[in-house]
Amino acid sequence: MxxxxxxxxxxxxxxxxxxxxxxxxxxxxxxxxxxxxxxxxxxxxxxxxxxxxxxxxxxxxxxxxxxxxxxxxxxxGDRSTAEAAIDRFETKGGDLGWGEADTTNRWRETEIAASLDADEELLRSVADEFGLEVVDTGYAYHLKTPGxxxxxxxxxxxxxxxxxxxxxxxxxxxxxxxxxxxxxxxxxxxxxxxxxxxxxxxxxxxxxxxxxxxxxxxxxxxxxx
The missing domain is CATH 3.40.50.1000 (HAD superfamily/HAD-like)
Incomplete structure (x- = not known):
């Protein structure tokens, strides 16, 4: 079968x-x-x-x-923590890279994704501040709750x-x-x-x-x- x-x-x-x-x-x-x-x-x-x-x-x-x-x-997963981390990321000059409509994240429930064109070093640094992890899937950087x-x-x-x-x-x-x-x-x-x-x-x-x-x-x- x-x-x-x-x-x-x-x-x-x-x-x-x-x-x-x-x-x-x-x-x-x-x-x-x-x-x-x-x-x-x-x-x-x-x-x-x-x-x-x-x-x-x-x-x-x-x-x-x-x-x-x-x-x-x-x-x-905790989207609210990811959102707070992205606010810090953008305050430091980071850009998720999806444009104003951001259809990549508009309906996302538990994490935030950034374009591969985003500043990976800055994103990972901010993730560490908030106890989050960044996963590079080859299609986007996913800022998510560990585990x-x-x-x-x-x-x-x-x-x-x-x-x-x-x-x-x-x-x-x-x-x-x-x-x-x-x-x-x-x-x-x-x-x-x-x-x-x-x-x-x-x-x-x-x-x-x-x-x-x-x-x-x-x-x-x-x-x-």
Whole structure:
């Protein structure tokens, strides 16, 4: 039987130009086991993806800060402290780099993200002042509460679904997927993954981006028959 999945979005379900690969819409709606979308993006993004895929809203967002399972919603992390840190960062001349509308953070519940063009040294210095950590996912700098991870989110999801984390196959590409790899029973890093994800995964795919993810999905289906 095909296993349940925990899937990152950026770099994993996307093309090299950061678009959702259209083949995602062919593969995931009919997957015969639970699918969890696990991302560093703010909560509305994975919820919207589930909606357009037509799959249940089973989501780990904001690097584990938000968990939603079949209408059960929980939060970890302290956005208010992150906001105070960003106020200090901006007072010292820092810029998050998203423009005035800042749609990256507008709906973020538990952390704040800065563009990779932001002043990393200053951001990390301010984070230390406020007891926060900065995670570079390769797509943004995430200013977050220490100890809030995707792996913890996966444990929370599996408890809600009455499944064992070891039943899950996790696929990702970044440092924020490492904790999820440690919780899932089987883990894959796509070939474009960063060094930390490559080292943590049980298997590294030959192909990159969704080509790599698709190769895993196809092999899991083949093993099922």
């Amino acid at each position: 095909a296993p349940p999945l925990a899937l990152d979005i950026d770099g994993t379900l996307t093309t090299p130009t950061h678009q959702i690969d259209p083949r995602v819409f062919e593969q995931l709606p009919d997957w015969p086991a639970p699918v969890v979308i696990a991302t560093g993006k703010s909560f509305p993004y994975p919820i919207a993806l589930c909606h357009f895929l037509g799959i249940p809203e089973r989501v780990i967002a904001e690097n584990g800060g938000v968990v939603c399972v079949d209408d059960q919603l929980s939060f970890q 809030v991870e995707k792996g913890d989110g996966l444990r929370a999801v599996t408890e809600q679904l009455d499944l064992d984390p070891s039943e899950f196959v996790a696929i990702g590409d970044s440092i924020n997927d490492v904790s999820m790899f440690g919780v899932a029973g089987e883990s894959y890093a796509v070939a474009n993954a960063d060094d930390r994800a490559l080292a943590a995964a049980d298997t590294v795919t030959e192909a990159s981006y969704f080509d790599g993810t698709l190769s895993v999905l196809e092999s899991l289906v083949a093993d099922d028959y």
